[in-house]
Amino acid sequence: MNKIDWKIITALQQNARLTNQELAQIVGLSPSPCLRRVRKLEDSGILRGYQAQIDQTLYGLPVTVFVSIKLERQTDHAIRAFEQAIQDLDEVQECYLMTGPRDYFLRVVSDSLQSYERFVRERLTRIEGIASIESSFAFNQVKQKPRLPPPPTLE
């Protein structure tokens, strides 16, 4: 990966629907080598995909909650069971395995506090092996930066 690849990645993070011609112009190549580089980045896995950004509030899901979860025990079985259960919950947008006192960390979306309460009571707490759940509510999103800093390998 070199400077041109980095430019490609930066440009596509800001607008994944750029045409190959536009992209080529931005990074200073002609279209065909530019397309080849994009394909290579895709094949290598660095470019994992392209996704539309949705305005959650306008879409109808204005509530964002961060949830810390602790398991009763960290056996292999309990971990796998929990992670599998989480995959099936549509409201869970992201899930991280954490260091420290909390085991998992989730970002959950919902249309209202009522719905979120129902989600916790009827879905989350039904998962086996959960010791505790702690919810933190977001007022709003202050920043969402679709752009990573340059990787250390570039400098």
Place this chain on the structure above:
Amino acid sequence: MNKIDWKIITALQQNARLTNQELAQIVGLSPSPCLRRVRKLEDSGILRGYQAQIDQTLYGLPVTVFVSIKLERQTDHAIRAFEQAIQDLDEVQECYLMTGPRDYFLRVVSDSLQSYERFVRERLTRIEGIASIESSFAFNQVKQKPRLPPPPTLE
């Protein structure tokens, strides 16, 4: 917004580089009304944009940290100053204003723990008005779902 719009949004969340023809076929329309709907969703702001998903580890930024921040006072001035400062930090990928004991919640990326420490010491703590900082480290991402549940207005 109706069922077709929802299909469009779902499809574009999974692959934002679908051609209009492919998208039209998926949602069961011919290309031209499909394109019109996409434009309308863009104009309305529901479709905020399209971004490439990057594999952070392959890219060279394997460390993800969630940071809770408390301000000394919640005056209008302090809040604005903090939010402005945050906008300029490339390492901060997301920032939320929170309810509860913590004021802000950040997702920060870094290439190593050393770099992260430097980031905290040389950048974060230099921002005026911060009372406390608490870092939680992620081992890895267990789930990343590029798909929202159907909005309540559809059911």
Place this chain on the structure above:
DNA sequence: ACCCTGATTGGCAGATTCTGCCAATTCAAT
């Protein structure tokens, strides 16, 4: 049941873009 109106759709066609192939160029190492 009928008509009327506004919204939505499908098809068409010129303009644009994509993308595989090949020759030319660049660059690094000897």
Place this chain on the structure above:
DNA sequence: ATTGAATTGGCAGAATCTGCCAATCAGGGT
């Protein structure tokens, strides 16, 4: 300088985009 591998630019047929127009559809009022 010379060689060879990697990368590039240009080309052209195929595919796609996208604005326009007529046809269709939904549903409200009489």
